[in-house]
Amino acid sequence: MELVRDERGGVTVLRDGHPQSYVDTDDPLLLVFEYVQHLALVLESLRPDPAPLAVTHVGGAGMTLARWVHRTHPGSPQIVLEPDTALTELVRRELPLPRGHRIRVRPQTGQEGLPGLRDGSADVVVVDAYDEGRVPGALAGQAFARELARVLAPDGLLLVNAADLPGLRWVARLGATLRTALPHVGQLVLREVASGKRYGNVVLVASRRPVDDVTLTRAAARAPFPTRWRPSTEVAAAERGVRPFDEVGEPSPPPPDSGPLRLR
Template identity: 30%
Template sequence: MTFSESLEKSLYLTVEDGCKSLRFDSHSIQSAMNLDDPYSLALGYSQTMMGFLLFSPEPKHVLIVGLGGGSLPKYCYRYLPDCKVSTLEINEDVIALRDEFLIPRDNERFTIIQTDAVDYITQGLAEADVIMLDAYDEEGLPAVLATESYYDHCRMALSEQGVLVINLWGTDPKLNIYIERLKRVFNGQVWFCRAFHSYNVIVFASNDENFKINWIKLLFLASRLESQHHVDLQGIVRRLRAGLPYSL
């Protein structure tokens, strides 16, 4: 089964407390935009996903699976000025909302591709330094985006020192299964932590078999990067070191 076969088309826009949100239902927020600062990251899980900077501080190409309200593509586009940002999104109705979320027009550095991400990546069409998996529907994480085979194709699409970043639900009963799959595919080069202000779990998998974490050096790197990025990267380092569980 491909991702397209699991897709539904119920979308809702809401505006509340200075944020415009994209929802699949009345209970959960898929994406949110701060109306006073549209390029900021309004949700804790998206802030935590930017922890890939600790592994790849200066990527040349970031590939994002799942557009939503465009928070991650917009942030990467603005705050990584030397980086190309490509986003895969299967749902034309989501793409049609790009103006609602002030998502830039396509240009030489920013592209939204309407496609099935499973087909796109497994067919070898992707090459990137960072791949961010953040594709959900109202049923949760599509199973086809969490198979060991798909993770392996993502690994093959990464550069030699590339990083795969995945947003997972902390309450998913298969969470440990997904993490074990990633450990097998990436030869144990996998770190994960609780996202800020949520029960999401963010997983980072490095394609560099020689990458070793020095927590002191990583804190210094995080401190330096915070002068360029509006993300608590030092907090992410502490969460990664603590692992799970971690208080909100």
């Protein structure tokens, strides 16, 4: 792993040669990566009250979103499942967490850590875990989807950062898999990714109850990058007949070689 500092005072966390996080310890509200902005947009839209949220993160890296949650929802108890202890130690040493945080990092994978959490213990679960640039297959299977649903509170939100090639065939199967445990699965996605113009990230938002599509549509229209909210009904209709992954799942497609790291 590697930390790459820039002239703005921020740090990009690299793992397996792929950028995992961008952290500005002085300004945790600065979110550089598009998909992290999308994760935050969902929480800003659907959980605007600054009251604490119980958040479980599957995947930690620089803990950018956990820092953001601490700032926007002070006092939030957060659990981060991050198996890479060397990465966690590096981040803690070079990018210390803010004072007064309630962020607990456990050296476990999602498959190892979720079974130890109580039923309904999380208001929000965020899955943002990659291995060599790919979502591990174990995080895409029906067994893991059931475990995510078990940990989620009845009115909780599941946010999954996925990535796929043009056509989003793997994302479609992931969405179908999540629907086996949580019936409502929408997508927040860049328009150029949705239209099949390039490889990119998709944030899937899953829940037991319908979410506020109007608010998310308006928020997407105001996003810094051209963004679409695809409601659950639209996504389900488009993916009718798509086969879910089995119990174990399959890893996401490898990312194309993007050349030197560039941040917008």
